[in-house]
Amino acid sequence: MKNIFKTKKQWSMTFIVMFYSLVSFAQDCPSIIGVIKTTPTKFPETCLADVFASPSAQTISTGETTAISLVATKPNTTYSWTVTQVGLTGATSGTGNAIRQQLTNIGSETAFATYVVIPKLGNCSGAPVTIVVNVRPLYRNIVKNSTFTKNNCGNGAIGSTVIYTVAEGTYTGTTQLAADALAENDSKTNGQAYADANGTCSFENVVKSGFVRDNCAPGGIGSAVVYTVGVGKYRAATQAAADLLAQNDGQAYANANGTCTFSSTKSGSFTKNNCDVGGTGSVVVYSKMITSIISQEDADTLAQDDVNLNGQANANKTGTCSFGNVAKSGFVRNNCAVGGIGSAVVYTVAAGKY
16 A cells, blocks of 8 residues: 655645746646745654663563663653563553563463563654563472481491482473482582581491390299391390390390200109018109199199109119027137137127117
């Protein structure tokens, strides 16, 4: 479509052509008596208002402030703008020579605000300029758990394992990778110091063996039990405490699996009763020691039963028989010198004296 407006130069050329045409026409016509009046023509002016945005587009992260400067070719130019925002808050229409607004992304995707800036010079409004501001969301780190070992214990001690946790959402970034990298850096920077400050130091037990049951009832003697507590099975704050745990382990095993031995000695006096006629049996003391892994009472019973069962047989086997002499008298001396004759002596050896 052709522009119906002409510049001042175009209007001047048109006027000159019309003037010469009028003069030429007048030369061909009779003389005109009078005054020709002309009225000055007003020509429309071109609008010189313009605007340049710097930058012409911008990308920021949520919570940041736009920084867009507005400049023009002509001084005294003013600016106003309208805005459409999608997925964010904080963008508003306004006036001025800079757009500085804090924009907040309310979603998880990139949001944007579209500013339309109109320059004005006097009563003249120039061509609008569109500025798009993209607003990235902030990503929050996922939870980060890292394991560290306390390494500032004394000689012989072993540091505990400590988990250092960077909670979810502790750090934010313009990408998930950036947020997680900040959490990772936190863990690498602070994890070991946290373990050294909050971990514990412990000692491992030495090997333990040679346990004897020690929980027998009165009179019982515990048996030795083959059981070994390996080195390092237990840890404690001190070496003595770790060794005690190992000792208690072995002792508990011995008490549960060892045996208790109870002993009892019983005796009785028995008279040999299997001598020949006229013989008198001797008295024999029979003793028996019996052990039991059941109880002291059981040992006592077994020993007494053995005495009762075997005492007499033992007396008959090991005892002696003795016989008493009959009465003796009418003795004659028989130790005279050669040629001598001993006299008879009245003397009686009572029966049973020998």
